[in-house]
Amino acid sequence: MTNEPILRIENLCKYFPVSRTIFSRGAAKQVHAVDDVSFELEPGEVLALVGESGCGKSTLVLTLLGLEKATSGQMMFEGRDITHLDPSGLKQLRRRMQMIFQDPYESLNPLMTIGELVAEPLLVHGLVHSRAERLARASQAMEDAGLKPASNFVHRRPHELSGGQRQRVVIAGALVLEPVVLLADEPVSMLDVSIRAEILSLLADLRAQRGISIILITHDLSTAAYFADRLVVMYLGRIVEIGTTTAVLQNPAHPYTRALLSVIPVPNPRQRRQHTILEGDPPNPIDLPPGCRFHPRCPVAFARCQQVDPRLTLVDDGHQAACLLIDETPVR
Numbered sequence: 001m002t003n004e005p006i007l008r009i010e011n012l013c014k015y016f017p018v019s020r021t022i023f024s025r026g027a028a029k030q031v032h033a034v035d036d037v038s039f040e041l042e043p044g045e046v047l048a049l050v051g052e053s054g055c056g057k058s059t060l061v062l063t064l065l066g067l068e069k070a071t072s073g074q075m076m077f078e079g080r081d082i083t084h085l086d087p088s089g090l091k092q093l094r095r096r097m098q099m100i101f102q103d104p105y106e107s108l109n110p111l112m113t114i115g116e117l118v119a120e121p122l123l124v125h126g127l128v129h130s131r132a133e134r135l136a137r138a139s140q141a142m143e144d145a146g147l148k149p150a151s152n153f154v155h156r157r158p159h160e161l162s163g164g165q166r167q168r169v170v171i172a173g174a175l176v177l178e179p180v181v182l183l184a185d186e187p188v189s190m191l192d193v194s195i196r197a198e199i200l201s202l203l204a205d206l207r208a209q210r211g212i213s214i215i216l217i218t219h220d221l222s223t224a225a226y227f228a229d230r231l232v233v234m235y236l237g238r239i240v241e242i243g244t245t246t247a248v249l250q251n252p253a254h255p256y257t258r259a260l261l262s263v264i265p266v267p268n269p270r271q272r273r274q275h276t277i278l279e280g281d282p283p284n285p286i287d288l289p290p291g292c293r294f295h296p297r298c299p300v301a302f303a304r305c306q307q308v309d310p311r312l313t314l315v316d317d318g319h320q321a322a323c324l325l326i327d328e329t330p331v332r
């Protein structure tokens with residue numbers, strides 16, 4: 001079986017200009033929201049993007065969908081370059097790659113019925129022409145998203161549903177186009193803790209049953225660890241560690257990943273890890289520190305970390321991290 005990646009991102013950068021104020025002097029500054037990011041997504045894979053708020057996770061997926069324009073770098077999807085698509089190319093892309101936003105309250109028009117909301121993408125893409133067929137496909141997508149039987153939901157409106165049901169409506173609206181990739185940006189963070197696992201296992205089922213690839217964005221490493229095949233840990237726009245979930249959890253190579261892991265409770269108290277509490281906030285992505293951008297908060301930083309910006313380095317098979325303490329030759 002050939003295992004061509006479904007998505008390949010190479011050296012992707014997205015910088016936002018910072019508006020000048022009367023207080024700013026010198027050269028125009030930029031926010032380095034996504035800074036030289038490369039990774040691949042395999043068919044049927046769940047890849048989690050993890051990192052604190054502001055590290056560039058949302059910007060990365062918005063750039064993938066063309067909702068933000070890449071500053072530089074390249075993105076390939078199903079073998080085609082999607083870096084600079086025109087509006088019709090973007091429309092085609094968004095049939096195959098669908099986003100599930102964080103907030104099921106904001107993303108649903110309160111005036112529409114659930115049936116209309118789920119069927120709307122079919123209209124936008126001009127995919128079905130009869131009302132009956134549209135209803136049939138919307139109902140199927142709703143049942144696939146766990147809204148069963150669909151006939152109980154089609155005539156209702158968003159405010160009549162619970163938060164979890166609304167997120168299922170959002171997922172049904174993504175599924176109705178039969179995408180091959182789902183981009184789920186913090187899909188459960190606005191939901192009640194008690195229903196988060198249900199929505200995450202729905203996503204896991206979709207991968208298992210339909211082979212959909214998923215990029216799951218979360219600031220919560222334990223969610224990522226539970227659902228993802230591979231983890232991508234980001235810090236201030238950069239990937240600091242990437243590898244299979246097992247490799248990263250068993251042998252975290254970056255001090256930032258170790259700090260994130262140290263606050264996850266472990267079931268066996270004898271395996272208790274030493275807690276590393278990260279001090280301070282992440283530095284400002286406008287004025288990045290020189291050298292390794294993690295060094296001001298790093299518990300094991302040494303002198304050279306203030307000068308050298310570490311590159312991703314092989315830790316073990318398929319597992320890389322960007323830290324000067326890893327004594328290997330850079331792979332990129």
Ligand SMILES: Nc1ncnc2c1ncn2[C@@H]1O[C@H](COP(=O)(O)OP(=O)(O)O)[C@@H](O)[C@H]1O
Nearest residue numbers: 016031033052053054055056057058059060285
């Ligand atoms: N449209 C924008 N204009 C300027 N800065 C932005 C914009 N969108 C995001 N940013 C900045 O880019 C950085 C990454 O943001 P974001 O991608 O939202 O992070 P995350 O999703 O990981 O919380 C942050 O510093 C944020 O303030």
Ligand SMILES: [Mg+2]
Nearest residue numbers: 054057058059
């Ligand atoms: Mg975000």
